[in-house]
Amino acid sequence: MPPRQAIFGGTFDPPHAGHVAAAVCAREQLGIDLLHIVVANDPWQKSAERVVTLPHHRLAMARLAFRDVAGTAVSDLEIRRGGPTYTIDTVAQLAQPGAETVLVIGPAAASGVTTWHRAAELAERVTLAVLQSRGEQPIQVDGWRTETVRMEPVDVSATSVRQLLAQSAGREAPPEAAQLVPPAVMSYIVEHRLYSP
Ligand code: ATP
Numbered sequence: 001m002p003p004r005q006a007i008f009g010g011t012f013d014p015p016h017a018g019h020v021a022a023a024v025c026a027r028e029q030l031g032i033d034l035l036h037i038v039v040a041n042d043p044w045q046k047s048a049e050r051v052v053t054l055p056h057h058r059l060a061m062a063r064l065a066f067r068d069v070a071g072t073a074v075s076d077l078e079i080r081r082g083g084p085t086y087t088i089d090t091v092a093q094l095a096q097p098g099a100e101t102v103l104v105i106g107p108a109a110a111s112g113v114t115t116w117h118r119a120a121e122l123a124e125r126v127t128l129a130v131l132q133s134r135g136e137q138p139i140q141v142d143g144w145r146t147e148t149v150r151m152e153p154v155d156v157s158a159t160s161v162r163q164l165l166a167q168s169a170g171r172e173a174p175p176e177a178a179q180l181v182p183p184a185v186m187s188y189i190v191e192h193r194l195y196s197p
Pocket of ligand 1: 011013017022104106107109110154155157
């Protein structure tokens, strides 16, 4: 078996408990020493639809969210590269000769991966590791090597966190949000007044 390297990319706007659980499970199950957590600079499919929080804030929050997760390293590679974020460029930059590159990805993102920039080339270069709840039928994406990372479902999305915080309208963080986001990330959000309308 060739050595493998794994990338967990995202907007992380903000990073939440689902991301942390996913990283722990991926790190345990993929046979890797290090999981690269890569914060997107400009997630062009999302930034066409809504205002995305500035990259330096998302990077700072990701560093706080994953700082206690063994075997992970938060990367600012895509932010330093600048411009629209294309995963194929990240894979090319991180690829080590002879190593297999694994992309850790949620089921919703996996179903859209064929719309990503230079998708055919990406399909040749990576294996998808799709995050799925125990008992769910494994997802296969036609033309892509896929495997499954099993995790207990964590019912949270960054969208739901942003909505919850927007409803609290700049007051104290709502208690529900404290269950969904690591405490250090919540302190950062409050300090920098992110997500209040
Ligand atoms: P948004 O709600 O703004 O679309 P998101 O919560 O999906 O954001 P991203 O940063 O876009 O967060 O996600 C990065 C990766 O984490 C994606 O592959 C996504 O599918 C996956 N992911 C997001 N939420 C969860 C979750 N609760 N459990 C497992 N994986 C998740």
